[in-house]
Amino acid sequence: MSTKHEVRRKITLTEDEETGLWSAVDEEEGVASQGETRHEALENLDKAVALYKGEIGREPTDEELREVGIEPEDNETGGELPDVLN
Template sequence: MARADPADSEGPDREIRLLKNPDGQWTARDLRANVTAQGESRSAALENLDAVVEAVEGEGGHPPTDEEIRDLGVDPDVARSQDDDLPDALQ
């Protein structure tokens, strides 16, 4: 278990748990934000976790790219030509 430096984030201290999985991947869990991320190394798992926390609590994230939309099995042109309703794969 690692504890983040309170100066690195706003609000309450972050408590983070790191686990090494049987497949060699690492799992990082932020107990305050209640989110989890994985990575091929400890540092990658922590970087991914920071990105997830930022997307959930901050201004992180971005509109999906065409490639990300295609990865969901959706044609980007069809997805963008629909009304305000998101395609099922994006809901």
């Protein structure tokens, strides 16, 4: 017998009347995303939450950093967030 584990999340979903874009916010995690449809906004939110939790994604390689103009030796992870992100 298998059991399903149901995860409940409080999500706010809104449509911008001017642009028609949908915004989805996971209230518990404080993560937001958007999409052209409700479905797309929710899919993007799932990916954003997974990235936030470290469930998907990876650190960039030194080569990838150099391609965008960042010297790997100067790249630091962690520390305090900028005021705008607090």
